[in-house]
Amino acid sequence: MSKYRLEKGVVHVYTGNGKGKTTAALGLGLRAIGHGLKVYMIQFMKGFNYGEHKAVELLPNFKIVKFGGQELVNPSNPTEEDVRAAREALDHAREVVMSGEYDVVILDEINVALDFKLIDVQDVLELIKNKPKHVELILTGRYAPSEVIKAADLVTFMREIKHPYRQGLPARKGIDY
């Protein structure tokens, strides 16, 4: 168990088309473990082998688990395997949240899984409603459904003003993954 518990855990949503959603959740996790809280990040539909996995191995009380394969999901034609992986991720999220053992639970890119209809928004709303009081829940990914925004306490929309991809810069190791 953690050294102390939050008196009241709230629900954050980081959405929008700008850079900074997953990293904001990671940074929040870093700050939380600095105060002795326990953090668990579940990644829905992340393709690459991210640098954050290597970094958190060095930290106590910060766990990251990835579901789904290396291939990016095709939104107009998700495979059965994509659906299975997203549901497994949600089942795992439910276990982790309801155990109450982790103070901050991050559901990374879950908004995209919802937008792609890989999982059902009702199941996510139920998880938000039933979470133990001290658990802080973070949902990231563009296209957060309005029901999720309505159920959340803290919502930030990351708006892209400029992005170097538009000028042809490829994704870079250590920065984008």
Add this chain to the structure above:
Amino acid sequence: MSKYRLEKGVVHVYTGNGKGKTTAALGLGLRAIGHGLKVYMIQFMKGFNYGEHKAVELLPNFKIVKFGGQELVNPSNPTEEDVRAAREALDHAREVVMSGEYDVVILDEINVALDFKLIDVQDVLELIKNKPKHVELILTGRYAPSEVIKAADLVTFMREIKHPYRQGLPARKGIDY
């Protein structure tokens, strides 16, 4: 020296009134050190004793240095001490960036220091212009001046959609600091 260097470091700005600016920079740093890059965060005008300081002590190649006191700066009446601390922070930033030893340099809340006129925007533009090619430079804080936005490669505006402070929830240890 780092295991590898970025071929081209770019300049990020995270601004706006929403939560997630400092945490996005922290998360980016976490990802970067996972790939063996070296990260240095310089905090302008941060009042509290933040959890991120404790957490990064556990990490190799991630350094955070804070300038200024515990008291928040009064924007309509900054003290001489506030100006001195912000200038010291900028001088230190210049040394760290120009040394080329750190791959990712984060100037946390520098946009606020600029907005409060504690430091001069021309000095910051010069730093952006003269930085070594491989250095990724991250500037955070609301009220980023238009000159800084123009000079940056990647800009995200964090827009507050909802915030529990508005419902009277105080800042919480492990989440907000």
